[in-house]
Amino acid sequence: MKKFLVSIFLIAAVGTGASAQNEQGGNQRPRMDRSEWVKRRTEMMVQKYGLDEKQAAALKELNEKQMMPRGNGQRPQRPEGAPAPRPEGQQGPRPGGNWQEMQKQYNEELQKIMTADQFKAYTEDMEKRRQERQNRQGPPQW
Known part of the structure; x- marks a missing residue:
């Protein structure tokens, strides 16, 4: 009986763990690729x-130029023997400039x-959005 209960528990735990590993993360929206982001941002603006058609074409080109130099969005892995991450509050140059x-x-x-x-x-x-972001940040709400 004891083995049976342990077996049921393990099956439930493995099933729960496996279902928690989905790529989308439940409520999260799927990440847009860079070309989709450029298209949406351009259309929204x-x-x-x-904007007229000429302005729209120039804006799309500008958005592509801004977006493409960035990396793949993943942090590079630290090589063996590399220094530890900096303490909280100390920032250095970022790879993206x-x-x-x-x-x-x-x-x-x-x-x-x-x-x-x-x-x-x-x-x-943009100033209004910046103010809204600053207002959202603050001390933790316990």
């Missing part, structure tokens, strides 16, 4: 800021594509 510098270059190119009114609406939206 064209619709939101009323300086994010603020990349964003600044993107905005400069985007300003050449958009009209003054369109770019003003874009910068206001």
Whole structure:
């Protein structure tokens, strides 16, 4: 009887563990590949800021240029004997380059594509999103 109960328990544990290993993770949306991300971002900006076809083509090219230099999205493995990760709060250069510098270059190119009114609406939206992100961050809610 004892062996039977242990067997049932093990079967249930293995079944539960196997079902928890699905790639999508339950409620999570599937990750978009880079070309899909570029397409969606371009379509959203064209619709939101009323860009014409010429502007849309230039924006798509800019989004592709911004997105493609990045790696495959996975962190590189640390080689044997490499130093340990830095303590919390200490940051060093990132492999993808300086994010603020990349964003600044993107905005400069985007300003050449958009009209003054369109770019003003874009910068206001980005500032609003930045404020919302800052408001979400804070002390943990225990």
